[in-house]
Amino acid sequence: MSRTTALSAALLVYRRDLLLAQRHWGQVAQPLVFFVMVATLFPLALSPELSELRLVSSGILWVAALLASLLGLELLFRSEHADGTLEQMLLAGQPLAILALAKGFAHWTACGLPLVLLSPFVATAIGVPFDALGTAMLSLALGTGILSALGAIGSALTLGLRRGSLLLGLLVLPLAMPTLIFGARAIDLSIHGDSARGPLLLLAAMLILAVTLAPPAIAAALRISAE
Amino acid sequence: MNWGWFHKLASPPHAYRIAGRLLPWFAWPAGILLVIGLYGGLVLAPADYLQGDAFRIVYVHAPGAWLSMSVYATMAAGAAIGLIWRIKLAHAVAAAAAPVGASFTVLALATGAIWGKPTWGTWWVWDARLTSELILLFLYAGVMALRASIDDRDRADRASAVLAIVGVVNLPIIHYSVYWWNTLHQPSTLTKVAKPSMAAEMLWPLLVMLLAFTLFFAAVLLARLRAEILLRERNASWLRTELAR
Amino acid sequence: MSEFLRMGGYAAYVWSCFGLAAGVLAWNVLSARRLHAIARESAIRRTAAGRGPP
Numbered sequence: 311m312s313r314t315t316a317l318s319a320a321l322l323v324y325r326r327d328l329l330l331a332q333r334h335w336g337q338v339a340q341p342l343v344f345f346v347m348v349a350t351l352f353p354l355a356l357s358p359e360l361s362e363l364r365l366v367s368s369g370i371l372w373v374a375a376l377l378a379s380l381l382g383l384e385l386l387f388r389s390e391h392a393d394g395t396l397e398q399m400l401l402a403g404q405p406l407a408i409l410a411l412a413k414g415f416a417h418w419t420a421c422g423l424p425l426v427l428l429s430p431f432v433a434t435a436i437g438v439p440f441d442a443l444g445t446a447m448l449s450l451a452l453g454t455g456i457l458s459a460l461g462a463i464g465s466a467l468t469l470g471l472r473r474g475s476l477l478l479g480l481l482v483l484p485l486a487m488p489t490l491i492f493g494a495r496a497i498d499l500s501i502h503g504d505s506a507r508g509p510l511l512l513l514a515a516m517l518i519l520a521v522t523l524a525p526p527a528i529a530a531a532l533r534i535s536a537e
Numbered sequence: 538m539n540w541g542w543f544h545k546l547a548s549p550p551h552a553y554r555i556a557g558r559l560l561p562w563f564a565w566p567a568g569i570l571l572v573i574g575l576y577g578g579l580v581l582a583p584a585d586y587l588q589g590d591a592f593r594i595v596y597v598h599a600p601g602a603w604l605s606m607s608v609y610a611t612m613a614a615g616a617a618i619g620l621i622w623r624i625k626l627a628h629a630v631a632a633a634a635a636p637v638g639a640s641f642t643v644l645a646l647a648t649g650a651i652w653g654k655p656t657w658g659t660w661w662v663w664d665a666r667l668t669s670e671l672i673l674l675f676l677y678a679g680v681m682a683l684r685a686s687i688d689d690r691d692r693a694d695r696a697s698a699v700l701a702i703v704g705v706v707n708l709p710i711i712h713y714s715v716y717w718w719n720t721l722h723q724p725s726t727l728t729k730v731a732k733p734s735m736a737a738e739m740l741w742p743l744l745v746m747l748l749a750f751t752l753f754f755a756a757v758l759l760a761r762l763r764a765e766i767l768l769r770e771r772n773a774s775w776l777r778t779e780l781a782r
Numbered sequence: 783m784s785e786f787l788r789m790g791g792y793a794a795y796v797w798s799c800f801g802l803a804a805g806v807l808a809w810n811v812l813s814a815r816r817l818h819a820i821a822r823e824s825a826i827r828r829t830a831a832g833r834g835p836p
Contacts, residue, residue, distance in 0.1 A: 462704055467696045471686050480682055481700060484675035485707050488714035495721070515711070527703055530620070534695045580786070590790035597803035637810055644806045648799040655795055656801055752825075753807065761812040767821035773829040 312350060319404040320412035327416035328503035330389075337385060338420050345378035345425055349432045364437035368446075368497035371433055372490055375425060375450055378456065380479050382421035383461040386413065387532070391469045396536055406529035411521070414462045414528070422454030445510070452513040453493040459520035460485045466531035490517060544743040546747060547626045550775040553766045556759040563756035577742030585739070591771070593744035594652040600750035601645035602666070605673055608638030608754060613705035616698035625769055628694035633761035637754060639677035650669050655752065658782060665719035672711050690769060 314322075343469050352370045353363060363370070390396040399409055429450050430443045438446055464481040467476035496509035578596035585592035612634040619627035649667050654660055661667070680697050687693035735743070770776055789796040 391559060463699070467700060468686075473598050473686070477686055478684055480675075481679040484679065484711070485703065487672055488707075488710050489716045491718045495718070523706065527699060530700050531696065534699065536691055537692070584790055589792060591792040591795055593789070593796050594799045597799055601806075602804070608823060636813070640806050640810060644802060647802050651795050651799050651802075655792055753810070757810045757814050761817055764814070764818040764821040767818070767825045770800075770825065776825050776829045780829070 314404070315348040316405050316408045319402065320408050323399075323409050323412040324416045324419075327413055328419060331385075331416070331420035338382075338424070341378045341382035341421055342377070342424055344381050345374050345428065346432055348374035349436060353387050355435065358438040362437075364439070364501065367433065367436045368494040368501065370436050371429065371438070371446060371450070371497065372453070374432070375429070375454065376483075376486060376490060377458040378425060379422065379454055379461060380482060381506075382417070382425075383458075383465045383478060384475060385421065385484070386417050386462055386465040387469055388465075391535070396469075396532065400533065400536055406532060407525035410466075410528040410532065411460065411525040413505045414458050414524070417462070418455055418458040420493045422451070422458055425454055426451045433497075437496065441498060441503075443502035445506045448510060449493045449496040449513060450537055451511065452517050453489050455517045456520045457486055458488045458522035459481075460489075463524055463527050463531055466528045466535060469532075469535040472500070489513065494515070548736060548764045549626065549770050549772075550779065552626055553763055553779065554674055556763050556766075560756055560759045562699060563752045563759065567749050567752035567756055569750065570649070570745050574742045574745035574749050577745060578739075582742055583736070588656060591652065591655045592739075596746050598645060598648040598652060598745060600746050601641045601648060602670065604750055604754055605642035605645050605670060605746055607751070608634050608641065609673065609677070609701075609705065611758075612638060613701045615691045616701040620695060620698045620702070625694070626766070628698060628764055629765035629769060630758070632694065633758055633765050634680050635677060635684070635697075637757050637761065639674065639681065641679060641754075642670055642674045642752075646674065663719070665716045668719070669712055669715045672715065673708075676708075680704065684760050 350365070352374075357363065370453055387396065390399070394535070400406065402409075424445050429447055433443055433446045434440070445511070461482050464478045464485075467481065468478050471477060492509040492512045496506040496513065499506040499509065552699050574596065578593055582593070584590050612631045614633035615627045615629075615634065617627075618624055619631060646667065649670065650661050653662055653664070653667075684693045684697040687696055762777055767776070787793060787797075
């Protein structure tokens with residue numbers, strides 16, 4: 311019997327999670343609906359005038375994406391923790407950080423990526439001009455990646471706790487603030503016709519940092535939570 | 538190298554007693570320096586050219602801000618030592634430090650905001666330092682909330698340790714991004730008035746207050762650490778002899 | 783003395799800040815004492831009954 315390499319184990323985990331997401335697509339759709347709803351709250355609260363919304367549209371888009379991502383984190387480790395799959399992962403003998411990376415990437419594929427694809431429609435609805443949509447999608451793509459990584463740490467730490475979802479928000483939001491600052495700024499620059507290279511590069515750097523440093527932290531948190 | 542002294546220090550009964558004996562050596566100097574610093578800052582130091590007597594708020598605001606950050610660092614150091622070397626005492630230090638640090642962050646924020654009214658005209662500005670302090674408060678709140686919501690003490694210690702370390706790694710990023718964000722919208726003409734250039738008579742009471750607050754923190758930390766040791770201790774025999782004193 | 787208390791017109795700001803500082807210092811002392819008392823109680827109860835912590 312051949313030994314499973316870490317990479318093939320990671321691919322297995324990735325494909326499994328995507329398959330599960332496909333089967334429970336209703337659950338996956340909820341954060342997306344939440345995204346649209348939160349974005350809708352702002353015109354209702356502020357003004358229906360697109361010209362006015364445009365001034366704050368980068369912020370609206372990003373806050374809505376941030377809150378929707380928080381909601382989406384619910385899907386990350388909870389079911390595995392509940393049905394014992396998590397313990398199997400811990401015992402599997404594969405480097406837990408690699409498996410955590412795979413799960414995080416699967417989570418982004420199922421939750422973050424659809425949000426990015428949905429974003430041009432939401433963005434247009436709140437006044438983002440057509441030329442800025444590409445930057446909007448790119449900043450959200452990088453940003454949701456960072457949020458998946460940070461959120462996975464929070465999710466792993468709060469497994470099985472009562473009102474864990476509430477606590478999760480409290481833990482993740484402060485860590486997400488730099489991402490929010492640069493992400494929204496990128497869209498704002500683009501709306502005004504300027505180059506958004508600076509913030510986008512910073513976001514990319516933060517994503518690389520997150521993808522490198524988060525998996526060991528997630529692994530440590532999973533071990534702590536699973537006993 | 539003989540690490541015996543280190544292991545002895547990390548043993549709960551030893552640490553408990555040493556902390557108890559060290560406490561007055563921090564508490565009394567803290568009190569004395571506090572009085573000296575207050576006298577120097579409130580009475581001796583001349584009023585600031587621009588801000589008048591309002592600048593005296595620095596004598597409680599700056600120590601608060603300094604402690605808010607150094608206590609977080611202490612907490613993160615304790616968390617790291619506790620996780621890496623599995624020393625329960627280090628986790629106890631982290632647990633003891635958190636509420637103290639949070640209280641000083643609140644002090645820094647409140648005094649910073651009150652100071653803002655005479656200097657900037659509003660009760661709150663999204664100034665880089667205040668915003669950074671606010672986010673630091675959120676980080677403290679997260680660590681304390683996480684610890685409070687886990688019943689098993691060991692799991693609580695280790696989970697909040699991971700979070701504290703994640704927080705301390707993020708702190709420079711948060712700092713930088715908030716400062717950057719702040720410079721975007723402020724014309725360079727108006728910068729922080731909060732830091733008057735200090736004459737010597739204004740500076741020495743500030744240094745005394747910083748030292749006083751730091752010694753105060755050390756004393757409070759030792760006191761809380763003793764309590765945390767008692768809460769964590771499983772070996773009944775040393776407890777009985779200790780508590781019977 | 784009244785000049786001192788007036789703080790050049792900034793009395794409300796200055797004294798409220800120093801009051802807050804006093805409050806925070808006092809809270810730290812009192813809450814550390816309280817925590818220690820609670821911890822002592824809990825440790826006494828534990829060791830008196832002859833069992834370890836829950």
